[in-house]
Each structure stands twice: as structure tokens, then as C-alpha cells.
Amino acid sequence: MSAVWINTAIWILLLTFFDVGRANYSDDQCSWRGSGLSQLKGSVEQISLHCSEGTLDWLYPKGAVRLTLSPRLPSLAVGPGSSSSGLITACVKPSEHFHGAQLYLERDGVLELLVGDRLESSPPPRVRCFSRLPGERVALFVQATPHQDISRRIASFRYELRGDWTARLSLDSSPISNEEACRPCNNTEMLMAVCTSDFVVRGNIRSVEEDENLRAAVIKVSATRVFRQKYTLFTANGRLSSRGEIRTLLQCGVKPGPGSFLFTGRVHFGEAWLGCAPRFKDFKQAYIAAKAAKQIPCELPVD
Template sequence: MMIINSNSYALPSSFIYSGLSLEPRSVEQVLLRCAEGTVEWLYPTGALRLSLEPRQPLGSPGSGPSRFTACIKPVATFRGAQLYLEKEGILKLLLSEKGPSPHSKVHCFSWHPHQKVALFLQATPHQDISRRIASFRYELKSDWDGQLALPLNKLSMEGACRPCNDTEILMAVCTSDFVVRGNIRTVLNDRDMQESVIAVSVTRVYRQKFTLFQPRGHSVKSLGDIRTPLSCGVRPGPGTFLFMGWVHFGDAWLGCAPRYKDFKKVYETATETHENPCEIALE
């Protein structure tokens, strides 16, 4: 019989917890509310139930977000527990201790505000007392007024490889974590991570949420890497592009990448008809 601790409490963004203070059949209940962070469970014992309740931004509209999305990235040395997604009382196994190396797998899932969602970490029994750590990074996002609809859609394989239409391109300019103009230098394929890494040379930075693109060495131009799923089959090609996307666990991920001349036509047409969601300096 499991012993459930009903006293839930909120965790800071980065959290270290020791299973040595838990009874073997107890369940500790805690809240995850920060936009991103790390959970580290030392010597897993019993179970941890992490309720996902993203904070709502100040001054947010009364209607609230239409949905939430969470992404979980286990560390390569994840050991000592199994990770489940609990949605509406149903458990789904996300990560098994006996499964393949988890470092290449990011799990993302969405839910509506009325749904109850939690992560359930259950310790796996071991005969020895060697040190084990069940650790993962997480991101929690809210979809406000459809502004995050594009990146959330791009989390799926189908969405990640589909070219953006004109409406999505114009919205991406306004809402992406980074918007840069530049050229493709090289494309490296990482089959272990199932990712393609696009090395870009940037001629202009319109916006970047973090310092993703900056000069390196003796280069005058800013350089940086953008990731996309390997299955998209990205290849290097000539021309100038407008790269737009979002930051995912500290890395830049591609959302839209129209050729700059094509984007310019779309933007100028939208400007003439007053359909631009925001303004950007073309030159």
C-alpha cells in the first residue's frame, strides 16, 4: 500500500531531492510551476508526484491560455526510477530505467487548462545501495492567443518539416525567440541525436531572446547553430534566408526559414493591405 503525503508544496526552478528521507512506499506530492528548470532525485525511494501547474503571466487576459505544453529531457545518466505521465488519472510510461539511453529523447505533451496533469516518478527496486540519480530538465509553456501555436505544432515530426505558409511566416517574425538573416555554411547530421545542425552565418540579427548568434574568433559576421529533426533532410544551399525559431533547452530550433527575397514580398504585400501583425525593418 502506498502512503500519500497530502501536503503539496511548490518547487523552485532547480530542485534537488533526496529519497533517503522517504519511506519505501510513500508518495511525495510537489508542484512544478516555473517556466523551466531541473529536477534531480538522489537515491530514489518511494515515488514523487509532480503536478504541472504553469504560472500565468501578470496582466494575462481573463480567458486564460487555450492549452499548456511541457517538454521533458532526461539526463544521460538517468537511473533509479521510471517516469510516467499522469493525465486524467491514466499513467503512460515515458522513460524506463531499462530502456535505451535517454539522452537523445525529448518528450513533449500538451493539455487543456481543465485537465489535471502530473509527472509520476516511481523508484525501481535495487539490491545494492550504489548512488543513483533520476534527473531531468523541463520546460512549461502556455499558449496565449495562439502566439505559441507555431512552435508547439513544430514539436511534431509532421509540423517540423512542413514549410511555413505566409500567415505563419508573418506571425513567426513577431513571436519567435530569434529572427536572423543569413546564409547556410554547413549542415551536420547527428544520427545519435536524430538532429541536423545548421551552421549559419548571420548578416543581421533582428531579435534573439538569448545570445545565440555572435561573432566568433576573427569573424566579423555573427555565427550560430540552428537545429531541426534529421528526418527533415535539410541540405546546404545558396541564397539568403530569414531564419526564425525558438529556444528549446538552450538550443536554437528552426521554425520558419523562407528565402529573404520571398519573405520581403510577403511582408510588403501584407504592409500594403495593413495585415502585418508587427513591423520589422527590411534593410
């Protein structure tokens, strides 16, 4: 990267990527699609989006694009790895055909390469996640790479911003956060998970498969009761059950076995990722005790 681009990237850090306090949420400002053919040589296209998830599609990349996000985020979920620190985690998922540009994270004047330009024969790029600590200024900076023929080049990716629950689900996690992601939930976390999760399902594990590309375990679930699902994740397989898939980190070592579980978690780029998953009998015992003590955060029909 040339000194000119580095200076440009640092200069535009005066804008804030995760300035949640000044968020101006708008349903029609979640995604951006543009063309480098309309940009002047050496120019930087300034983009601001106002949703917690969306897409960027940059056709025929030329020059650079600088992306700031100021979404109104949902409340932080309570579970292993979460806290009240105000930590916000973002993930970007490049398209399988990401070409013609490099994607950088700008953090307090330092550039970090997230996604490099790819050859046609290169494997698909991985999801990359990163967090913003209080007081940090970060942004996404997409720089076109020189090509004689830009007609087939598209730099496209999806983004998601959440509370710090995403750190547990990251496929780009450190060993410390991986250990946290595999830790069983305590009673308080279990009870809160049924209130804050994107899906709450009672069911059995039919099988567990490995997805080497995602470095994830895919849990095949036969659901006997779907209490809630924010998206259509579990579809009917008859009158008495539904089927769906839930992903978790490979190192958590999930194995198929007997017993009924309460599966909870979040949706990450359209896929279900595991949060708390106690055996249903253990959850029911904790729920009944908390209800008797009038300490349940929300109701769940467990009978």
C-alpha cells in the same frame, strides 16, 4: 508497478498538472532538489513548481515523487501546427545518467511510462513530449526502483512547457505532426514569426549535419544580421557575420545551398529549433506589401 502504487498515483490525480488558470508564477519555484533518504518507506513526496521551465533532481531515489506544474505560460506562437485550441505541450529531457527510478505520465487515471530505469551501458534517454487537451488532468509521477545500493542513483530531468509550438519541434512526434513541422510557412505565419520567435536571424546555410542521437538535422548558419535572440545562440565571427546552429527534424530534408534566408524559431532545452525560414527576398516582399496595407503585427528593419 504494484497495485498500491497505481492506486496512489490515481488518487493524487485530484491535483492538476496544467492548471494554468490558477498559476502562481514565482522565480524561485522553478526547480526542486531532494533526497530519498529523508522519505519514509512507501511515501509520496508532493512537489509543485511554478515556472514554464526548470529541473528536478532526486538523489538516492526511494518511494515516489509526484510533480505538479502550474506555470504562467507565454502567449502561443503562430506558425505551422499552432492553433487557438489552448493546447499546451510539455517536454522532459532526462539527464544522461538518469538512474534509480522510472518516470510516468499520469493522464486521467492512466499511467504511461516515459523514461524507464537504465543500466550503465544503456544509451542516453530521449526527450519525451506530450500534450494536454482541455479538460485533461495529467501529472508526472517518479517511482523509485528497488536497488540494494542507491548511493550512486540520481533521477534528474529538465522540463519545458510552452504553447503548442513545441509540438512542431518534438523529437517524439507522430508522422502527422512531423509533416506539419516541415510545411513551409504562409505569409501570415512568416510575419507573426518575427514577432513571437526566440530568435530572428538573416543568414546563409554553410552546411547541414545529421545528429543521429537526436534524430535531427543540424544547420550551420552564417548570420549576416541578428535581429533578435532571446539567448546567446549566434556569436560574432568577425565584424560582418556571426555563426550559430539551428536544429530541425531529419525528415524535413534541409540541404545546404545558395541564398539568404530569414531564420526564426524557438529555443528548446538551450538549443535553437527552426520555425519559419523563408528566403529573405520572399519575406521582404510579403513584409513590404503587408506594411503598405497596415497589416504587419510588428516592425522589422528590412532595408
